[in-house]
Amino acid sequence: MNRPASLLALFLAFTRLALQGFGGVLAVAQRELVERLGWLSKEEFVEALAIAQVLPGPNVVNLSMMIGDRFFGLRGAIAALAGMLAAPAVIVLGLAALYGQLSRHPIAVDALRGMGAVSAGLILATGIKLLPALKQSPLGRPLAIGLAGLAFVLIGLLRWPLLGVLALLGGMGMALAWWKLK
């Protein structure tokens, strides 16, 4: 396995990776970190991602910090995080500022409506793509799908506040999983 030569190399690798990630960075992260740079094996990548997903916060941001931390400790975590966010933040805020000026043009509004519909579709597709992960749930598939469906109904249709739904369904899910994993 290779390792980053310096904090700067780490920062630049994550900048490069982030700038390729339109509509999500995860697929690019795998290709760059595992296949191109060889900083992680496939197994290490999956393992880090599993932990990143369990923790709150953006998965790829957590992942970048964990990888930076592994090579250079806290300084590495900060360098990787900065690489992931700095350049894309400048671009997206530049676009936001531009949109503020353009938003009176109907054509910009129309374009954004089209893009908005596509991104709603992309998020729906992401959720649907990930649903098969429930097959391996220790809860059993019917129970896991039931909980996911209930979460959709409470949040999407009934507009319950997230905190209540997390406490109720998350608590139920964890208690059931704890019991099933005995």
Added chain:
Amino acid sequence: MTAPVDLASLFLHFLTLSLLSIGGAITTVPEMHRFLVDRMAWLSDSEFTASIALAQAAPGPNILFVAVLGYNVAGLAGAAASMAGILLPSTVLTLTATRWARANREHRAVRAFAAGMTPLTLGLIIATGWLLAQPFLKVEAHRMGTLLLIATTLVLTLKTRLNLVWMVLAGGLLGALGLV
């Protein structure tokens, strides 16, 4: 009724959402909508959705939609406040918990946490897509076009390996041409 914008409540709102954002900040979008649009009226429905669409269209982690929301509420200071809020608690927790979790992967509590939260995370992701589609579907003139576009996106994403950026750009083009 629009409440006056204050950076401290903006920061605190995202701070409280940070530790709830299991599966990514996108799962807390419905809560951000409740706060920024329904309760404070700092953003309109379409400004809210446009902010997220803009961040999705740009390169980088999707979390940057939080910066755009903050920016549209209160400029660069708003972007900084919202990003600091959403990232501080989760990054600190990630750094402290990572080594422990890595060492205790097989621990029953760790596995119960992951197994118990996964269904909820998936339900939330789908609810988010649903909520983001609502403002477009409410407008009679655009309903059919939007529905078709969403359905096409779903099929292309699930069935092909087409780069997502082309889909977002195509959506923008179709919109600009007045087709959706």
